[in-house]
Amino acid sequence: MILEGMALTIEVALLSLFISVILGLFGAIAKLSKSRIARSAATVYTTLIRGIPDLVLMTIIFYGGQIIVNNIGDSLGWDYIDISPFVAGTLTIGFIFGAYMTETFRGGILAVSSGEIEAALAFGMSGWKVFFRITLPLMVRHALPGFGNNWMVLAKTTALVSVIGLHDMVYNAGVAGGATRQPFTFFLVVALMFLCITGLSDLGLRWANRRYSVGVRKV
């Protein structure tokens, strides 16, 4: 049962990581763009998200989002739409960490030396081509430590989805612990499972860090 929950935990974590990376890239581009509207929109996004606790955001999106979607749906004549805890949880975590990723990627992009970008432009590459072929690959090395940190915090944040009723590791441990009157044992197992996830990620990230720093510095 705990293992089933673990599969769900990993699923939520990976999906929200995907969402957060996409949001983070857009956010970073917006923050560094020349357009003042894009810049201030991205600033509002990151300030708002970083200033509100994850749990509060998740409950707002889960309970409030349900009401808003159905209010809109009612006026458009749709049927009742049920927002599952899975969708709400994954979207919220992705949305929250998109803000953190924005800051990480922004720092990474800024760290890419402007000479590289000028050289690419001098070769006649278009703006998007420069971004995807030069800036993005070069930025990875600078963004990786922050990215790894974000990923591990994200993985731990998925524990919150148990609060909105998703049957993840933590939820299952609560049920099993209550039924067997051994909550300590069950929660300890969950804690160790999370330790496995974060510990393995740490090893993987160190390896990735070494790979991306080849030729730059010895790690």
Add this chain to the structure above:
Amino acid sequence: MDYNVIINNLPLYLNGLLVTIQLVLIALVSGFGLAVPLALMAVSKNSFLRYPAKAYIYFFRGTPLLVQMFLLYYGMGQF
């Protein structure tokens, strides 16, 4: 949406805010009190001091806060 509910319950929110501030301050002070000796242990040359500190750091940084809280609050009922 009925905004009056919020205004009518403002004292309730303020009480909660007070608890939040209390929690923040107590956690900050006790966290600082724990952190300084642990940091000294973690950089100590004596491995009997260093490893427990490292294990403590590894465990609490690698597990979710919610799980730690459940472990302590519900878990203690087991003993």
